[in-house]
C-alpha cells in the first residue's frame with residue numbers, strides 16, 4: 150500500500166451505518182454460532198467499548214498502557230455505589246462512572262506520561278497493581294474487599310425510595326424507568342453505548358486531534374519542532390480512553406450489579422491489549438473485532454471440561470485418547486488462557502497488523518487475481534478465517 | 535539589531551568544546567550561510583537556537599526575546615522553523631497529512647482539542663497544504679506514504695512542512711544533501727522564491743558551495759566551535775584562513 154486516500158465523510162457514514170446494523174442484529178446472525186444469548190452479547194458490547202477506547206490511546210498515540218483495568222474497576226465501583234446511594238437507574242451510574250474514571254485517569258496519566266515507551270507501560274502497570282491491592286486492603290470500606298461490592302435492600306437508594314420503588318422482593322436489578330436491564334434489553338442498552346462510543350471514535354480518528362495523536366506515534370521530535378506541545382495531547386487521549394474504560398466497567402455492573410477487585414488485575418489490563426492488537430491497533434473496527442473474537446473463544450474454550458473432551462475424542466483408541474485428552478485439557482477450561490497466549494503469538498508473528506490487516510491482504514490478493522494476476526501470484530497462504 | 539542574536543554561547547560535550555564563545559548577528563530578511571568542516575559545531579549551533587540543546591553559557595535572542603530555556607514548541611510558535619540534517623518527518627502518514635500538521639499548528643496553536651471537525655473540513659487549510667506540496671514539486675505524491683519517499687524527497691517534504699508555517703526565521707541544516715544536481719537546483723530556486731515572496735530570514739548550513747554562492751547574502755565560516763570569518767560570499771572565497779580551515783588549503 151503506497152497510497153492512502155482520505156476517507157470521505159459519506160464513506161464513514163456508510164461504514165458506521167453498517168456497523169450499527171451488524172451490532173443491532175447480533176441476536177440474529179450470532180445464532181448459528183451459538184452465541185446469541187444476552188449474557189455473551191453484553192460482553193461483546195462492553196469489552197468492545199473498552200477496546201475501542203483503549204485503541205484511542207494505544208492505536209493512535211502508541212502509548213501502551215498496561216493499567217487500563219484500573220479504570221474499568223473504578224467505573225464498576227462507582228456504578229455500584231451509585232446504585233446503593235441513588236438507586237437502580239443506570240444513567241446516573243454511568244455518568245458518575247465516566248467522571249470518576251476520567252478524573253482517576255487524569256491523575257495516573259499526569260504521572261505516567263512523564264515517561265515514554267517501556268517506562269510508561271511499567272508505570273501504568275504499577276499504578277493498576279497498586280489500585281488492585283488497595284481495593285483488597287486499605288479501601289475495603291469502599292470496595293468491600295474480597296466479597297465484592299453489591300447492592301443491598303437496606304441501602305439508601307434515595308431516588309428509588311422517592312419514586313416509591315424502594316421496596317423490592319428478590320434480587321435487585323438495575324432498571325431504566327421500569328425496564329429491567331437484564332437479558333435482551335440489557336444487551337440493547339449496552340449496544341447503544343457501544344454505538345455512541347464507536348461514533349465518537351470515528352470522529353476522533355478523522356479529526357485534527359486524531360491526526361496529532363497519530364503524529365505523536367510517528368515522530369514526537371518533529372511534532373515538537375512543529376510547534377505542538379505533545380504532552381497535553383497524550384494526556385487528553387489517556388483521559389478519554391480511561392473514560393471509555395470506566396463506562397465499560399459501569400456497564401458490567403448494570404448487567405450484573407456486583408463489583409470485585411479482580412476486575413482490576415493485570416490480566417484484565419493485558420486482555421484489552423490483546424483484543425486491540427488481535428483485531429488491529431490503530432484501525433477503527435479492529436478493537437471491536439478483537440474483543441468479539443477473544444470473548445467468543447473464551448466462552449467456547451473455557452466451557453469445555455474433561456468430560457466434554459472425552460466425548461469428542463471417543464473415536465480414538467483408548468491409550469491415544471487418554472493422551473490426547475490430557476494434552477487438550479491443558480488448553481480448555483481453566484487453561485483457556487494458554488490458548489489465548491498461543492493465538493496471540495500466532496497473530497503477532499504472522500499478522501502484526503491484526504485481523505483487519507489479514508482481511509486487507511486477502512482482499513488485495515483477490516483484486517490482484519481479478520486484475521489478471523500481474524506481477525506473479527502471492528505466495529502468502531490464505532489464512533482460514 | 536538583527537532578528538537573531540547569538541551571544542557568547544558555549545557548549546561542551548564531555549571534554550569536547552562543540553561551541554566556543556560563539557557570537558552571531560543575523561540581519562532580518564537575509565540568507566546567512568554557515569559553512570565549515572565536519573564537526574565544526576554547525577548543527578550544534580542550530581540545536582541551541584531551537585531549544586534542542588541548552589547552552590552551557592550565553593543566550594540566544596530572537597526579535598529581542600530570549601530563546602534559551604524555552605521548549606522547542608514555544609520557539610516554533612514564535613516563528614522559528616527548523617529543517618534537520620537527517621529528515622524528521624511523519625513516516626507513517628501521507629504527504630498531505632505531513633503538511634497539514636504544521637498548518638494546523640499555526641492555526642490552532644500548541645494545543646487544542648479539535649476532536650469533532652474533520653482534518654480536511656476547512657478548504658483554506660487543505661488548499662494551503664496542497665499548494666505548498668505543489669510548490670516543492672511533490673503535488674502528485676500527496677496521498678503517498680511519506681516513509682517510502684527518497685531521501686531527497688523527504689528533505690523537500692520537510693522543507694515544505696517548515697515553509698507552510700510562514701515562519702519568520704528558517705534554520706536549514708544541509709537542505710540539499712543527498713539530492714541530485716537537478717533537485718538541488720530546484721531547491722535553490724524554491725528557496726530563492728520564498729525569499730522574494732515572504733522576505734523570510736534563513737540560516738543555511740551547507741557543504742555545497744554552489745548552493746552557498748547562489749543563495750547567501752552573508753557567510754560565516756566555523757571551525758572547531760568558533761566562527762573564524764564572516765563576510766559576503768566573495769570576501770569569503772579569497773580568504774586564506776578559510777582555505778586553511780578546509781583541509782589545510784584545498785581550494786573551494
Ligand SMILES: Nc1ncnc2c1ncn2[C@@H]1O[C@H](COP(=O)(O)OP(=O)(O)OP(=O)(O)O)[C@@H](O)[C@H]1O
Nearest residue numbers: 547550552570571572573574575576577578579619
Ligand atoms: N548530542 C551530542 N553529544 C555528544 N557530542 C556531540 C553531540 N552533538 C554533537 N556532538 C559533537 O560536537 C561536535 C560538533 O558537532 P556538529 O554536529 O555540531 O558538527 P557539524 O558542524 O554539524 O558537522 P557536520 O558537517 O558533520 O554535520 C562533533 O565533534 C560532534 O561529535
Ligand SMILES: [Mg+2]
Nearest residue numbers: 576577578619
Ligand atoms: Mg551537522
